[in-house]
Amino acid sequence: MASKSSAIGFNRRFDPNFAEAKRLVDEGVLGAIHIVRITSRDPEPPPPGYVASSGGMFLDMSIHDFDMARFIVGSEIEEVYAVGGVLIDPAIGDAGDIDTAVVTLRFANGALGTIDNSRQAVYGYDQRLEVFGEKGQISVANPKLHTAVQSLAGGDSAPPLMHFFLERYADSFVAEIRDFVNAIQNGTEPPVTGVDGRAPVQIALAAKQSLAENRPVKLSEIT
Numbered sequence: 271m272a273s274k275s276s277a278i279g280f281n282r283r284f285d286p287n288f289a290e291a292k293r294l295v296d297e298g299v300l301g302a303i304h305i306v307r308i309t310s311r312d313p314e315p316p317p318p319g320y321v322a323s324s325g326g327m328f329l330d331m332s333i334h335d336f337d338m339a340r341f342i343v344g345s346e347i348e349e350v351y352a353v354g355g356v357l358i359d360p361a362i363g364d365a366g367d368i369d370t371a372v373v374t375l376r377f378a379n380g381a382l383g384t385i386d387n388s389r390q391a392v393y394g395y396d397q398r399l400e401v402f403g404e405k406g407q408i409s410v411a412n413p414k415l416h417t418a419v420q421s422l423a424g425g426d427s428a429p430p431l432m433h434f435f436l437e438r439y440a441d442s443f444v445a446e447i448r449d450f451v452n453a454i455q456n457g458t459e460p461p462v463t464g465v466d467g468r469a470p471v472q473i474a475l476a477a478k479q480s481l482a483e484n485r486p487v488k489l490s491e492i493t
Contacts (some may be wrong), residue, residue: 278460278467284445287410291401292342300403301315303343305385306375308335309398311391313434315369318361326367327353327387327482328474335373335385336470336477342401345379346469351486352477358390373477376486394431395438413438 282288295303303313312331316324324330326493340347353369357361358404369390375383412431420427432438453460472492480487 278464279396279446280334280341280466280470281439281442281446282334282338282460283442283462284449285342285439286445287413288342288399289412289445291399291408294408295342295401295403296344296441299390299405301405302400303345303379303381303401303403305400305402306339306343306381307402308385309384310335310336310385311388311396313391313395315359315362317390318359318365319471321362321367322365326404326478327354327369327371327389328373328477329471332371332373332385332477333470333474335387337466338399339375339385340466340469342399343377343379343381343383345377345381347375347383347473347489348378348482349355349376349475349486349488350476352480354481358388362389368481371477371481373480375473396431396433397438404444422449422466436461453465476481 282291310331321327322332328491336347350373352371352373354368354413356367356369358369369388370388373385373387375384375385396412399414401408414429415432418429427441449461452458472489475492476487476489479492
């Protein structure tokens, strides 16, 4: 019998590239995880009006990276230290937010993490991941629209990055919906739970406090 279910929309977990990295980590290919590095940069900044009501960069953008960090490492984040600035659009600063940030993470299992975010990467939607452990590393590069590279007299020409999240994560949205429907039909818990939804919000609030107070903030401080 089907049951009532709800799911949290962290679709990047369902991206086949990140999902494969997660599978390899869980299989123990890397052994103990030492470092995770996440790059997440949008192709263009949002309008200041959006920023004023979105909760800020950590809550409307970095939150997906906080979820990915927990997901990949398989451990809770205990401490956050965030630095940021307004390097792209002064109007974003006027709205009370930042457009460029670097966040360092300390996990309960001892692993460390870094996340770099930018509201504007002029070359396209930049989404990369690297996991480093005692036995090696796993990296996920940016998928391209195609793999044809032109090599002509003037030099090489590669395809650009995908423009934004709808193109980059199209497959992940399909997989996410499929898993949610399966959970409803089978009466099982969705793969992304309410706990998974709450944790990145707590991390984002810790990052905001860290930025404001210029110090590391433990997650235990965020109630």
